[in-house]
Amino acid sequence: MGTHKRRLVATVEYDGSRFLGWQRQLDDPTVQAELETALSRVANEPISVTAAGRTDTGVHANGQVVHFDTAQVRSDDNWLRGVNTLLPDGIAVLGVQEISSEFNARYSALSRTYRYVIFKRQMQPTYLQNYVTWDYRQLDSGAMQDAAQCLLGQHDFNAFRASSCQAKSAVREITSIQVNGSGNWIWMDISANGFLHHMVRNIAGVLMAIGVGEKPAHWIKIVLESRDRTRGGKTAPAQGLYLTKVDYAPEYQVPTPSVPCRFW
Secondary structure (H helix, E strand, O other): OOOOOEEEEEEEEEOHHHOOOOOOOOOOOOHHHHHHHHHHHHHOOOOOOEEOOOOOOOOEEEEEEEEEEEOOOOOHHHHHHHHHHHOOOOEEEEEEEEEOOOOOOOOOOOEEEEEEEEEEOOOOOOOOOOOOEEEOOOOOHHHHHHHHHHHOEEEEOHHHOOOOOOOOOOEEEEEEEEEEEEOOEEEEEEEEOOOOOOHHHHHHHHHHHHHOOOOOOOHHHHHHHHOOHHHOOOOOOHHHEEEEEEEOOHHHOOOOOOOOOOOO
C-alpha cells in the first residue's frame, strides 16, 4: 500500500469566543486542537494543520486558511462533510481541496486582512457582546479614517505590537486601511503583508482615542515614529476582531469564503 502524501488546503470559520485562541494547548479547548482531532478521525491517521495566522482568545475568523498532509484519499466533498460532522459548534470548514505540495498556508500568504468592529451606543450590547467592541461614547469615523492613512506603506510598527511579540522584525507593510461608519457601527478593514502580535488591536485603540477626541489626529504619527509601545495607549478588546481574508498567488486557487463577514 502506497504512503504517498497529498497536501490539502481548507478555509475555516470560527467563533473565537468559544475557544482559548487558535494554537493547541495542553488542556484547554482551542480551534487548532478541535480541527486536528476531527480531521484525524476522518483520515484514520494523525493530522497536523498549519494555519495562515494564529488568533488570540476571543478573535473570530471567517477566512482562516490551513493546510495539512495525508496519505488518505477522500473526495473533497467527503472531507468537507466528514470534518464538519465531527467539529463542535463554533467551527466550520467552508471548503477543502487538494493543492500543490509547495503551498504553505503561512509562508505562501501574500497578505492578510482583518476587520475590527465597534458598536457605539449608550447601553452595552446583549447578544452581540462577544462579537463587537462596545463604546458608549460617540466616535468620529471620519477623523479615524483620516488619521489611519499615515500608517499606509512600510514602517517599523514596534509601537503597535505586544510586549510579548516574538517577531524578529517589527517592519511590516500596510497596503490598505479603511475606517467606515454607519449608524451605531464603525468598522476598520486593514490589509498587510503580515501582522505583529496585537498590532490590529493596538491600532484600533489609538484610532478610538482619536475618534472620541481624546487625542488629535496627528498623535498616531507620533506614536508610530516613537517605536515605543508605552506611547500607544490601550489595546482594544479582542471581541471586535475578525480574520476575514488571506491572499495567495492565483495559481494556488485557494478557496475563499462565499459569505463575507459583513453583518453590521
